[in-house]
Amino acid sequence: MEKFITLTDTAVPLEIENVDTDQIIPARFLKATDKSGFGKNLFRDWRFDKNDEPNPEFALNKPEYKGAILVAGDNFGCGSSREHAAWAIKAYGFKVVVSSYFADIFKGNALNNGLLPVQVSPEFLEILFTEITKDPSVEIKVDLEAQKIEIPKKNISESFDIDTYKKTCLINGFDDIDFLVSKLDAIKEFENKKAQKLQTTKSL
Amino acid sequence: MKKTLFDKIWDSHVVESIPDGPDILYIDKHLIHEVTSPQAFNELKERDISVFRPNQIVATADHNTPTENQHLPVKDLLSRKQLKELTQNCEDNNITLYGLGHPYNGIVHVMAPELGITQPGMTMVCGDSHTSTHGAFGTIAFGIGTSQVSQVFASQCLLVEKPKKLRVNVNGKLKKGVLPKDVILYIISKLGTNSGTGYFCEYAGNVFEEMSMEGRMTVCNMSIEMGARGGLIAPDETTFEYVKDKEFAPKGQEFEAMKAYWETLKTDEDAAFDQEYSFDAEDIEPMITYGTNPGMGIKITGSIPMEGGKSDAKALAYMGFKPGETLLEKPINWIFIGSCTNSRIEDFRAAAAYIKGKQKAENVNALIVPGSRQVAAQIEAEGLREVFENAGFTLRQPGCSACLAMNDDKIPAGEYCVSTSNRNFEGRQGQGSRTILASPLTAAATAVSGKLTDFTKNLN
Numbered sequence: 130m131e132k133f134i135t136l137t138d139t140a141v142p143l144e145i146e147n148v149d150t151d152q153i154i155p156a157r158f159l160k161a162t163d164k165s166g167f168g169k170n171l172f173r174d175w176r177f178d179k180n181d182e183p184n185p186e187f188a189l190n191k192p193e194y195k196g197a198i199l200v201a202g203d204n205f206g207c208g209s210s211r212e213h214a215a216w217a218i219k220a221y222g223f224k225v226v227v228s229s230y231f232a233d234i235f236k237g238n239a240l241n242n243g244l245l246p247v248q249v250s251p252e253f254l255e256i257l258f259t260e261i262t263k264d265p266s267v268e269i270k271v272d273l274e275a276q277k278i279e280i281p282k283k284n285i286s287e288s289f290d291i292d293t294y295k296k297t298c299l300i301n302g303f304d305d306i307d308f309l310v311s312k313l314d315a316i317k318e319f320e321n322k323k324a325q326k327l328q329t330t331k332s333l
Numbered sequence: 334m335k336k337t338l339f340d341k342i343w344d345s346h347v348v349e350s351i352p353d354g355p356d357i358l359y360i361d362k363h364l365i366h367e368v369t370s371p372q373a374f375n376e377l378k379e380r381d382i383s384v385f386r387p388n389q390i391v392a393t394a395d396h397n398t399p400t401e402n403q404h405l406p407v408k409d410l411l412s413r414k415q416l417k418e419l420t421q422n423c424e425d426n427n428i429t430l431y432g433l434g435h436p437y438n439g440i441v442h443v444m445a446p447e448l449g450i451t452q453p454g455m456t457m458v459c460g461d462s463h464t465s466t467h468g469a470f471g472t473i474a475f476g477i478g479t480s481q482v483s484q485v486f487a488s489q490c491l492l493v494e495k496p497k498k499l500r501v502n503v504n505g506k507l508k509k510g511v512l513p514k515d516v517i518l519y520i521i522s523k524l525g526t527n528s529g530t531g532y533f534c535e536y537a538g539n540v541f542e543e544m545s546m547e548g549r550m551t552v553c554n555m556s557i558e559m560g561a562r563g564g565l566i567a568p569d570e571t572t573f574e575y576v577k578d579k580e581f582a583p584k585g586q587e588f589e590a591m592k593a594y595w596e597t598l599k600t601d602e603d604a605a606f607d608q609e610y611s612f613d614a615e616d617i618e619p620m621i622t623y624g625t626n627p628g629m630g631i632k633i634t635g636s637i638p639m640e641g642g643k644s645d646a647k648a649l650a651y652m653g654f655k656p657g658e659t660l661l662e663k664p665i666n667w668i669f670i671g672s673c674t675n676s677r678i679e680d681f682r683a684a685a686a687y688i689k690g691k692q693k694a695e696n697v698n699a700l701i702v703p704g705s706r707q708v709a710a711q712i713e714a715e716g717l718r719e720v721f722e723n724a725g726f727t728l729r730q731p732g733c734s735a736c737l738a739m740n741d742d743k744i745p746a747g748e749y750c751v752s753t754s755n756r757n758f759e760g761r762q763g764q765g766s767r768t769i770l771a772s773p774l775t776a777a778a779t780a781v782s783g784k785l786t787d788f789t790k791n792l793n
Contacts, residue, residue, distance in 0.1 A: 146643050147526055156761075157738070159396075160411035160739070179746070179764075202644065207626070210460060210462040211368075211478075212478035234462060308492065310382065315349055316489065319348040331583075
């Protein structure tokens with residue numbers, strides 16, 4: 130997995146709440162059997178109109194907004210468990226998603242793909258939206274080591290939470306498969322004990 | 334220490350707790366399907382890892398399968414490729430697959446319970462958020478992403494932080510015409526779409542105790558729509574009766590012994606929950622949604638709230654509705670009875686009981702899609718096919734179908750569909766489609782009248 134340590138970049142504001150994974154990547158694009166090519170269909174039905182023309186009103190199509198940080202409204206990534214949503218965001222070029230709330234499965238999927246979900250307070254999210262729309266060239270710094278997100282130019286910052294284990298994984302580029310495979314002996318031992326217990330239950 | 338149902342199952346499946354990190358949780362049953370598994374198999378191949386416990390995995394084809402002519406090659410080439418890859422991956426890894434046409438084929442959350450693959454006290458996962466359905470059996474069941482599918486392939490375990498515990502109590506007597514779907518739509522409308530995030534939800538109270546397994550599955554299915562990773566209901570006699578004699582359930586003496594264990598799983602009295610809500614059954618009426626998330630629900634006779642959340646204006650614009658508006662008398666051209674939420678025999682019985690002797694309205698396209706081959710056979714055996722066909726409904730073959738419109742079953746842009754599925758997201762049932770979530774009874778009644786009506790007046 131790609132490492133994530135720190136990032137300073139401009140951001141794209143997506144001021145919509147409850148963005149579900151069907152909007153991030155509609156189901157009709159889930160027929161692929163590999164992980165590539167999802168970026169072009171990210172937010173497909175919001176980014177493009179019926180005739181496949183870019184919708185100029187949509188944040189990702191506005192030329193002033195660029196950068197690897199997506200700042201989105203509350204409860205981002207709700208709905209379907211499709212990891213294709215995280216792949217699409219990553220493939221489009223985002224490395225960080227900021228919101229005041231993330232749906233569980235999406236958050237896990239993002240972390241498993243080196244896409245950092247940064248949960249901030251609703252107040253800080255408001256500040257971000259205001260500052261980005263006021264000046265799209267404003268840079269945002271995300272420091273995973275220090276667990277801090279800031280607008281350096283404005284000297285405003287907030288700290289964010291992240292599971293210590295997941296933080297270590299991201300900083301080192303480790304993933305859960307490596308870790309779980311290293312635990313197979315303990316897992317087999319657990320299975321043996323469980324089988325014995327089940328045998329006892331069944332013979333009662 | 335007093336423990337909840339959830340604690341008891343979770344704690345007995347922890348292989349190891351990582352200090353200041355997640356638990357290594359052992360997974361008893363892993364269900365897979367064609368859409369979220371191919372990349373997971375590829376991941377394993379790339380790392381040269383084999384599937385650790387293939388006999389604890391069961392596969393089905395459901396998401397992108399056609400609901401017509403299932404005996405013929407699948408027309409959509411991408412779907413066909415995805416299904417072929419599932420077959421190949423299952424063959425290569427000795428995984429049982431109930432593919433298209435197999436008598437056990439069906440929507441993953443319909444076929445696994447009806448085969449007795451789902452049993453109380455288990456941990457179950459699937460690359461599908463509606464895996465929460467299986468919680469109806471007193472099972473910890475939750476949806477996972479594709480990376481996690483490969484983790485379970487590799488180790489039969491997952492790294493997960495133990496969620497917090499939520500309990501939702503509903504007590505009292507449900508009104509006539511109120512189905513389990515209305516109960517869960519009501520709960521979500523009250524609590525919102527993210528109230529359950531970070532939690533596992535136990536449903537308690539006489540309303541759930543008196544519900545059939547089909548009803549409990551409908552309720553647990555939609556736990557994810559309030560953000561909860563899963564929902565569960567304590568196993569009881571209703572559960573045991575359902576599981577007993579199912580194909581893969583323990584039999585005879587073994588069943589009795591397991592039952593004695595399952596009976597110990599219920600939440601201890603005075604066990605603590607991190608959050609608790611209680612509702613009165615009498616307050617619940619047939620529900621419909623008016624917006625683009627399942628939390629935007631009202632009773633069918635109600636009106637759209639004047640003051641909504643921040644993004645409600647966008648949702649209402651998409652739906653073509655206005656604040657304060659009532660949806661009664663709103664013409665509806667499509668109804669869909671199906672999906673892992675409402676495609677079990679009881680759902681079709683409820684619909685058929687209303688439809689019998691009536692005709693669908695001329696403007697309506699009414700689509701009936703059973704959840705599995707077994708449900709389809711039951712529809713046939715109980716004579717429900719005639720009821721549906723005589724009333725002008727179209728009965729299809731099993732699959733996820735118009736719930737997520739990955740196959741050809743799509744609702745046209747701009748059209749309203751009263752749907753028994755679980756999500757009313759923008760474009761969920763086809764680009765530009767407008768979904769109104771409801772129970773099978775509401776969908777049936779809408780098909781007959783051609784518009785949303787207060788059908789409870791017509792009930793005997």
